[in-house]
Amino acid sequence: MKNKRYLAFIGSSTGLAEMSIDLNVAAEEIVAAEQAIRKINSHRQLNFVMGLVDLRDITEPALRGFSAQIQQCRLHNIGCDWIGLVHSNDLDNDRLRQWIRSECVDFWLHPFQRLRDHLRQFLAQHSLAHSAAGTEDLRNSYVDLIGSSPGMHHMRQLIDRFSKVNSPILIIGETGSGKELIARNIYQASPRAKGKFMALNCGAMSPQLVQSELFGHEKGSFTGANHRKIGIIEAAQGGTLLLDEIGDLPLDAQVNFLRFLQEGKITRVGGTEEIAVDLRIVAATHVNLEQAVAHGRFREDLLYRLNVLKIDVPPLRERGSDVLVLADHILNHLKKTNHVTARGFDMDATHALLAHSWPGNVRELTNRIQRAAVMCDRALIAAYELGLNPQPSSSAAHLDEARDHAEAIAIEEALMSQGYNFSRAAKALGISRVTLYRLASKHASRLSSQAMREMPSAMPPSSDFMPLAGGRGNTRH
């Protein structure tokens, strides 16, 4: 089936069988990760929308194996979001909580009574995010960096300048602040734009496998190496490689990686041949690498080598009203699907967006808006739908704004409920048609584009109506 959505699964075969029975959602197929990789190798177009990873009663070695499997899935373009399945008491385990935070977008608790509901909600949000862009992931579909704060302006300048040179680039910023997006922008602006862009999360690999993932290995070089494997550095030949969470690279891999940066050559694990690789490296991290050096977790010589071209990504809370521009951009993107009723954010939501500290940065903003867009069936999204606390408006100057906002919401809602018929909406509001025209003109910037489109261009003649065009009539409130 062309649009069939696949779910990848990591866990035991019993877990897989249990999930398959529990889910039983039409048009979805759940397949084990290894089978998913085989399928995608033979048929690249398959649409893997999400992954379930069964973490119930998990052991540490199994957890490391799961990281490697997720990494393999990502390397094979099975770039779905992963959801951990856990018992509630599993969550007492610090290591597991940390693992879920780094690998998964969410977790669901056993006994999964609401598994089907959860899944439906997840898939509904997924199709909302994807329907305009086909199978494109919302997260990767923003080619441009949105925002006009001084911080963003500076970043654009750096991207422009750095993309022309071939040296490694280090991007530092909080989680969800846009490091990968910046790396992609650098790639797109660089002379290597026609080459590949590949990404590897150094934190998601088991320390035993990291060398082999980076540099590849020869057949028989260690137990289980049944065939030659090409590492990601070699695979990205000619292109750009993003090494995400570079601070998590184990020390022995750091030695070999530094050697590659200096000499432009790699040797596969267990091999002797030196292979020249021409590649642009972009490294990203959310940790302070100077501190990691001080604690002996990161090599100083590697930091010096990486630190030449550095981009510090400002957190969202330091980008002023960029948050509103981004919020509109995200909502507009969702609106293209036509499943979204909301046309904007109400005043409380606007204040709340500005006041929130955004620990998860733009990713958190995207997630909140996606959720709110699904829940909201009115014209304007409210603060509570974003899961944010409404901010009290402190000054009297806000009163006019509040009144205007309330008026605009009432008009939009009346128009919407009356199918954008102005006569019926005026009746529902208890005002004359001309007054409605006048108010709609006054609130043009707050109303949806549909409301403005549907407003008749030939206004009824009336002494009550003063056209706004040409700046003649807009003093009448």
Ligand SMILES: Nc1ncnc2c1ncn2[C@@H]1O[C@H](COP(=O)(O)OP(=O)(O)OP(=O)(O)O)[C@@H](O)[C@H]1O
């Ligand atoms: N300035 C921006 N304009 C538009 N979208 C953005 C911007 N910054 C981030 N995003 C979007 O926010 C999400 C998170 O960005 P990204 O994955 O690049 O962050 P990150 O810093 O790599 O996160 P992590 O530390 O978790 O790896 C993505 O969907 C990205 O497209």
Ligand SMILES: [Mg+2]
């Ligand atoms: Mg990232």
